[in-house]
Amino acid sequence: MARPVKKEQIPNLQEAIKETAWRLIAEFGAPALSLRAIARALSITAPAIYNYFPDRDALVTALTIDAFTSFGDVQLKARDSFPPEQLLERFRAIGLAYRDWALSYPQRYQLIFGTPIPGYEQQQQEILPSATRSISALVSVIEDFRLAGRLKYKHFPVIPPEYEAQLSAMNTCTSKYHSLSHGVALIVWSRVHGLVS
Amino acid sequence: MARPVKKEQIPNLQEAIKETAWRLIAEFGAPALSLRAIARALSITAPAIYNYFPDRDALVTALTIDAFTSFGDVQLKARDSFPPEQLLERFRAIGLAYRDWALSYPQRYQLIFGTPIPGYEQQQQEILPSATRSISALVSVIEDFRLAGRLKYKHFPVIPPEYEAQLSAMNTCTSKYHSLSHGVALIVWSRVHGLVS
């Protein structure tokens, strides 16, 4: 074989594309993102991107996964900033970390939770693992509450149907937690999300 | 003035455009809807549509309003199929009517609750009245339950933040109902919606 990985006037183009995409999202908003705009900003032609991502949706999916990964890192780190016994502190840290993260990375927040990109629809299958991991911090703590008998509930929580598909997917993906914990986590999450917004 | 409303090879073009749009939505799905596709189907040129709708979003908004109106008609009719005292029957009729409507008009259902049209984002202001009316049937019945003291609750319902904006908008729009009724209605709605899906 010849010419495997050199030339590249931009050292790591794959990464540069994503970084530029993030910058454009930050500047003009997620709905305005386009391959051509990215190429323009990089002084590159649009089809060149196809060497790194099979199509536009794949790029957006990659961005989304990165965002979820970053989010998950922060969430897990927040949880582990307190020892396993201090459930309340862990719980609280996770909530605050959510807020900090949203403020620190508004683009990532926007891509995951904000106005969607026009033609794009989520490729659940690809995104799910990183998405699941990102809320596993919260779920695990609530699971600990439940195991400690400190989860008081009278009714099984009401889950809006929009989330139900994801919820059951998460359940099959990480069956280590009780579904009740998932449900409560979702509600907690929606509360925090509301506050942060 | 001259020539106000004649010629028109297609008698009522405004209406014909909308009907064709619905047909295309039914056939190819809402995300695939486009002005040019509508024009093609009508053997018309695309810019002609601009005589009836200022832009594409206006057309989609008009369709959405029509869908909500149809939905509201059915909901109110269902409610009024029982006398005001038979709250439970009314409640039940509304739920069943939801299902019937979704099955009878899958395109309308899809436009309101399904995958959105790519570039389009809802013009809340225009849509709100018809949307509000469409769930007023449910809200009014729940309000009656509340007034009759038949609404048992321990916690104020948890409302996912996505709906909160609409909820408060509805409140200012039709302030005749208690906000608790709105909240409960939203939860009931989400349950029924889940079932129907």
Added chain:
DNA sequence: CTATTAATTTTACATCGTATATTTACATTG
């Protein structure tokens, strides 16, 4: 040095929304 081959650009096509200018055909008015 040359052949191979990965990385890019060039060119091209199909789609979209929509702005502008032009034609068409009717209804009213002189």
Added chain:
DNA sequence: CAATGTAAATATACGATGTAAAATTAATAG
């Protein structure tokens, strides 16, 4: 009844998008 004003439709055009196919470039392996 013919002239005119005007609404409705078309024709044309522009810029944007995603992406397929071919042509070009440059680095490495033999």
